[in-house]
Amino acid sequence: MKKHLQRLYLGLIFAILYIPIITLIFFSFNSENSTAVFAGFSLRWYKELFSSPETFIALRNSIILAVTSSVIATVIGTAAAEGIYRMRNKHFKSAILSVTNIPMMNPEIVTGMSMMLFFVAVAGILSVSYESIGFAAMLIAHVTFSLPYVILSVLPRINEFGDSLSEAAMDLGCTPMQAFFKVKLINIMPGVLSGALMAFTMSLDDFVISYFVGSSNFQTLPLLIYSMTKKKVTPDMYALSSLIIITIFILLLIYNYKSGKRIKKRRLIGGYKK
């Protein structure tokens, strides 16, 4: 009896989590514009989606933004994590860690609003239109809010890695730079990659901050979808959402597969910590 209840509970949770998504994917293949009647299977909305230049541009913008912001955030975040690791003063170290976490803890709406004010002011000082710094503003905003995720994913790897291998590398003739790139970076790479992946997905689906910072000439996909809900949601949005869900699902699979392998490997090595 208890076992059945357990299963029922689990089933219910999964149902509530996934039935809406499955419904959405299901109706994205509907041949008619209806969420009540499934008239027949078709790829009509997918075709419509890709024939709408507006969606296409928004998708392209989103991807460009997600790629560039995650790359920049990963580079800065990894360097920052290394820097924080090397700090000697414990109080200063924890202070810096708290400061870097603020963009993550802060309500997005506050971050978004304050950034908008900041960029408006910057545009004013440079005496250019807000639109002309649109992409740069968006990029800076996205790098800022994904940075803490990169740091939080890289720092534990660096802590675990310790100093001994870097010291060994320098002992054998590496400059500190070479020691970092030839030995340390390779060994903390799983943390760096998961940080990059996190930054990428955070940027891809961000709405609140982008809503405040974005300008009319640089629209991302979440912004576009939101603006469409003001009119009427058409099934081509279902198609788009389905594509995003599948992409993220695949990314997650890759990530989990990789980290699964890593855990196995680490068990074999038995830790190379100092």
Next chain:
Amino acid sequence: MSKLIELKGISKSYDGEKILNSMNLYIRDREFITLLGPSGCGKTTTLRIIGGFESADEGELYFDGVEISNVPTYKRPVNTVFQKYALFPHLNVYENIAFPLRLKKIPEDSIREKVSEMLKMVALEGFENKSVSTLSGGQQQRVAIARALVSHPRVLLLDEPLGALDLKLRKDMQNELKRIQQSIGITFIYVTHDQEEALSMSDTIVVMADGEIQQIGTPTDIYNEPKNAFVADFIGESNIIDGIMLEDKKVRLAGHVFDCVDGGFEKNEPVDVVIRPEDIDVVPVDKGMLNGYVTSVTFKGVHYEIIVDIKGFKWMIQSTDYVSPDSIIGVYIEPDAFHIMKKSKYSGKFGDYSSYSDEIEELSNADAAEEF
């Protein structure tokens, strides 16, 4: 043999605590020197300063007459074998050993030759393509030694390299290390808290405690002529007894005047007297210079370890003859078995076996090993 490395007035503190106190030491070329001491004595810090991983707060470090205090690690002609091996987990055995050669952009066939030469030296031929994570502790240690030696450093630093190995393997590796050092003829600076390891491998031993050098000498010097109570106690077993030097070659201890061979002290100077447990003979009571009450007898294989209470002070005697506990025995000591030392700040802290037990000894050794 010339001075290869020289430390002049090296001091180092961490968080206000003095780890090294104005240390002076020189190391000769091609010598096997061991820094020996309990944990926290500053031996590893000394090694790290020579390796360039730490910089001294004060003092200078010379290599072959040139000051290298501010030369970074990667430019020093010194390589290190780390306690936990520090092999690169992303590279196989071959690539680990080839690592320093690749940095120097040496042609591939020359690398191959040198790596296989090294593998032969550490008896790991055929292990080229193995992942370092599949090797045993002893094998990993050999790879670490090969990697440190492949670029022919002038000096090899070894930081408790055998600490993580089991006893049997440790003995084998001790012989191996000594053989390697003699065959390639470079300087080894070895750090350990294991006195037996130090005695069996070294040309010179530097005994350290509390950030200061207590004694420098050959293993036999250190064992036979310890400078103070700390050294006498740390190296081997010793009974350290308060005595009075009546005149040259006459010492009084435990209420008896003994002939000895040392001199050069002031008349009636209080001294510490070291008598090694193996130098004391058990004799019948009527022939004994001193008599004592046997409190415990432990069989150790080669000999019995006998704890004898002589006038309230517990002596350790090692004897191949059995005596029964709770009996009274006499002891006889040859004049050359006494070693007289000046009083030091370590006097009275060591050398009494009243609280002695094997179990405690083992526990404290395990603690010491734990800290590294």
